[in-house]
Structures are given as structure tokens and as C-alpha cells.
Amino acid sequence: MAMSDFRRNKLIYVFKAFFDVDNSGAIDQQDFRLAAERICRVHGWTVNEGKGAEVLQRLLDVWEALKRADSNSDGSVDQNEWCTMWETYAKGGNDSQEWQDKYRDFYFSIMDTSGEGTIELDEFAAVNKRDDVSDSDCSEAFKLLSKNNSSIVDSATFAQLWKEFFTSDDPSAPGNFIYGKLKF
Numbered sequence: 001m002a003m004s005d006f007r008r009n010k011l012i013y014v015f016k017a018f019f020d021v022d023n024s025g026a027i028d029q030q031d032f033r034l035a036a037e038r039i040c041r042v043h044g045w046t047v048n049e050g051k052g053a054e055v056l057q058r059l060l061d062v063w064e065a066l067k068r069a070d071s072n073s074d075g076s077v078d079q080n081e082w083c084t085m086w087e088t089y090a091k092g093g094n095d096s097q098e099w100q101d102k103y104r105d106f107y108f109s110i111m112d113t114s115g116e117g118t119i120e121l122d123e124f125a126a127v128n129k130r131d132d133v134s135d136s137d138c139s140e141a142f143k144l145l146s147k148n149n150s151s152i153v154d155s156a157t158f159a160q161l162w163k164e165f166f167t168s169d170d171p172s173a174p175g176n177f178i179y180g181k182l183k184f
């Protein structure tokens, strides 16, 4: 089955909202530096030391691995290369598994501010609230992905939801809501 517009919209949302930070239309190393600075601002850290420096290093590691998706070797990953990579993933290809796992664990650790291994609504909202994602969107999204707060969101649960986000064409799958956004 070809990729649905719905799934493509999800992939493009993540591309624009989290990866192509400088809106250049493609992802390159500079985007990861900017992303690290953005995350550090949220937490009151600096990229030069401590946790902030760790964040920068983890993101640069993600870029080193993501570079493999740059199939025309122009030094950046554009939207088509991005979607092709995720389609390969959805079909069971594991070329990009390494960076995808790193990115997923990184994203989880960024949300798990208290470090106890689970994500609560306030942690989820602090990271996912954006211009187009309100506090109430975050509450609703968290409710949907935690099955009405009945399921604890630990790293194993998050890994399942995360996979659903990137592979599912079903608009009602709980994994669609891991970024707080309700509609694509």
C-alpha cells in the first residue's frame, strides 16, 4: 500500500517542526545545533557544558546516522529523502534503525525531565507545546496516547507509540499523538 496523505502529513510535520529548524527546506547539521540550543533554552541549560553539552552531542550523533538518508549526497536530507527513509522503515527495512532508536530514546529522555522513567502530562506538555499545539491539545493528546491515563508511558510504551506514529495510516491510532498535535 502506498503511503497515505495522512501518514505523509505526519512525517512532514515532524520534518518541519523538529528537524528543519532553520526552515531551509532540508535537514543538515546546522539544524541539529539549532535544535540543541532550542532544547537548552526550554530547560535553562547551555550547549557548552553539562546536560546541554550532552544534548548537543546526542543530536550530532543522530545527524551522523541520519545522513545515510541523503541519497543524492548533497549534504542534506530533503522531504522526499525523509519520507523515503520512513517508508523503508515501515516496510521493515532497518537501514536507519540505529539513528531512529537514538532519536526516540533522546526524545523520551528530553520529556522525562524528572528522570524517573515515565512521562507525565506536565512533562509531555512542556516539550510539545508549540505555536500550533496548545496546552489543551497536549492534554487531549496525552489522554489519547495513555488510553485515558490508564496506561503508564514508560520507554517501552513510548517505543510502541512512536513506531505507530511513523508507520500507521490509521487516524485513530494512539501513536499519532506523541507530539501533542491532534490533526494532520
Ligand SMILES: [Ca+2]
Pocket (backbone or CB within 6 Å): 019, 020, 021, 022, 023, 024, 025, 026, 027, 028, 031
Ligand atoms: Ca534546514
Ligand SMILES: [Ca+2]
Pocket (backbone or CB within 6 Å): 070, 071, 072, 073, 074, 075, 076, 077, 078, 081
Ligand atoms: Ca539530499
